[in-house]
Amino acid sequence: MLLSIDFESEIPIYQQIKNQIIKGIATGQLSPGESLPSVRQLGADIGVNFHTINKVYTQLKQEGWVVVHRRQGVMVNPELNMETTQDYMNLLESNLEIIAAQAYLRGISKEKFIQIIDEKFSKFIKKGSE
Amino acid sequence: MLLSIDFESEIPIYQQIKNQIIKGIATGQLSPGESLPSVRQLGADIGVNFHTINKVYTQLKQEGWVVVHRRQGVMVNPELNMETTQDYMNLLESNLEIIAAQAYLRGISKEKFIQIIDEKFSKFIKKGSE
Amino acid sequence: MLLSIDFESEIPIYQQIKNQIIKGIATGQLSPGESLPSVRQLGADIGVNFHTINKVYTQLKQEGWVVVHRRQGVMVNPELNMETTQDYMNLLESNLEIIAAQAYLRGISKEKFIQIIDEKFSKFIKKGSE
Amino acid sequence: MLLSIDFESEIPIYQQIKNQIIKGIATGQLSPGESLPSVRQLGADIGVNFHTINKVYTQLKQEGWVVVHRRQGVMVNPELNMETTQDYMNLLESNLEIIAAQAYLRGISKEKFIQIIDEKFSKFIKKGSE
């Protein structure tokens, strides 16, 4: 899987990498159980300090997206059954609220907005069928 | 309009205030042309330094949400006709993509997701009818 | 002569009025010796606090654009023979330098720039012929 | 590149610095892609608070003159292709109008004025040839 970093973005590098890995899992580019490169390897590949990659993996592990095996290194969690906590739902609603408000005020209709969502979801793998 | 700040949040205070003001405009709690409190007044009201409010107003002005009138102070832009630039659309798609991916992996269905969107949009004022 | 104020401009109101009066003198809309309205009159006309008008007239007087007669009030200086001090030349060059630099970097050619200057000067009255 | 600040000037310090940086870009003293000092470094060098430099860089970034790279820090925008918006042209014309009017009334001929412009433009680098 290819990662592309925008070093001039306002989004921190570690956040960009995290986002792309999570997107990769959702779209099936990264399969449960698949190994990820070592921190040094990935850092060298995309030109990022390995401490930054370390931070990425640590956070992904804490959030349950990956597991760390003593031997194989970091791999995508083979049993991805994240709970939908109330905290997460609050965060999701809050994020959607401000994004939707801005989109609305910029003249984007609900239909257009939902159409975008629809496109995004259509890229995700079908659970259970893979 | 009431503003509530979470001082423990990771989201910067100025960002929280900005978000709530934009939401307020979208939901009609703040009407175009309506005056906002002075930087010192609002700062005192919600217990933050007035420089922080100044930053909020400065950014809102630069982004076109409010205008600064030499006499009435800061007011919601009476002519809110934001253009939907390509830059903005890219940002919106990018934001929705990662949010949707996470939601999907946490077991939230597309239907549930769209339902949340629907609720948010239903709170926004109908343009032209108010 | 009509004055138009933009209350949402970043340029202070008193500066806008000063500018327009000076432009008026240069273009002949205001003739040397012509009377200007009283501070209260002008203030009421354009919807501005008369203290602000007072500041305008005071500065215009200090800079030699107008004279104050005990009876007739404020009038355009009948003998407009401003010296071109070195201080003024330095200020002028400094102002032009940054304006030209920005225009240049925004892709405006020297020819286009000079053409704009040409248009502006063509609006000014011919000295001695009036 | 050397910056000189006049602490007695009416022009805000941050504006003086901004102006000199933009002039530096136009004259080629600063090349596209060139790194600028850190906010603290530059602040220490010229004896102003680093927050003031921060404001300068923030505005230069918003206006597109510089980009902030996560590793090299702040650098002159390598792709300086500013658009000449109608807003900018209006501002430019307005600025030139009042400057020209004053110069005219102070006895500066159009020829002298254009000569000054000519000198300024001759200092700018030739685009594409450097």
Place this chain on the structure above:
DNA sequence: GTGGTCTAGACCACC
């Protein structure tokens, strides 16, 4: 070490 954020106090220009 870098920039970003928040707080704070002081002064000034403007209205």
Place this chain on the structure above:
DNA sequence: GTGGTCTAGACCACG
């Protein structure tokens, strides 16, 4: 009284 500017100190996120 309003916003704008400058200084300053502290803490944090980032790389």
